[in-house]
Amino acid sequence: MPLPEPDFRLDDFEAADERTEDTFWHAIGTEQDLLTALAVHHSPDGSHSFYVLHNGAVTWGIPGEPQLVALHLQRDLVAGTCRFEHAELPLPAMAQSWLIHRGCPPGAIGLVPGRGTAPADETTRALERRLMGDGDQFALLHSYTRDDPDDMSTVVVLRALDERSPAPFRVLHEEVDTDAGTHTLREGGFATAAEAVQWCDDHLGGEAAPLPPVRLTDRSTRPLGTVPAIPVRHPPGRSR
Known part of the structure; x- marks a missing residue:
């Protein structure tokens, strides 16, 4: 059974600006159905989400490219808008490190058992x-x-x-x-x-x-x- 697509929890939010919307679509949205969440953490207040994602689409692209995406979503709970930053990285530990140094608690971004x-x-x-x-x-x-x-x-x-x-x-x-x-x-x-x-x-x-x-x-x-x-x-x- 295929794994479900990652839940980015953006149903009640819109991009903070047009550039953010376009960038997110090209970086994440176009390949969302081929992304698998290896690790996820949401802050208690819902303002931040951190993901280690495997991008299955990369296997069809340029040989050797990194297949992991570290994604940090930032939500403005008052304005109802969101921003994001991401990095394409070759190893899970490198993606975890990238997220930890953007505010993710170190003990909260462990890989889901059985994924990888x-x-x-x-x-x-x-x-x-x-x-x-x-x-x-x-x-x-x-x-x-x-x-x-x-x-x-x-x-x-x-x-x-x-x-x-x-x-x-x-x-x-x-x-x-x-x-x-x-x-x-x-x-x-x-x-x-x-x-x-x-x-x-x-x-x-x-x-x-x-x-x-x-x-x-x-x-x-x-x-x-x-x-x-x-x-x-x-x-x-x-x-x-």
Whole structure:
């Protein structure tokens, strides 16, 4: 049985202005019947709603594009109007982090059981907690999501916003075991963006070496987090 479309609770509200209405329609409304809510939280007074959504329409688009949408709805209960902001992100923990840093309580945006895969081990759980916990330390440079049922994986390149970081570029690698219904998430550190992207390309081509460890000094042990930046869709030399 197909899952119901997400309830955005907008029946008694209208967009705050024409631009908001047009943007919401193009970003969310046109593909609403293919969106699945993986996590939802509504503020007690109904003025804010937070969603982690999977966009099934992306599987028919450009290969590798992020399939998750983080959506924050803001309602003016007096005026009866609404605004929104959203981000397209490759990993659930990154979408959760984005929402948490826009006011969603951290404990309220857990994934609905049975929608998506479960962490396969404690390493994965710990890294996902770190991703959720601090959303202002890294920028998203590049990602590729491969949704082949026989080889489902996602690679992500992040850049440290602190120029003093001894591990300025990170790669996150999520691999899904569809038979077990689980996934693993691992992290590696790189000195340059080119090296990080090259590892991703090698992995997607079946030639990657193990991820190198992230080496941190005492002054740079703050938890890993993510902030969306402009994605690098086609790095130099990359082929699809």
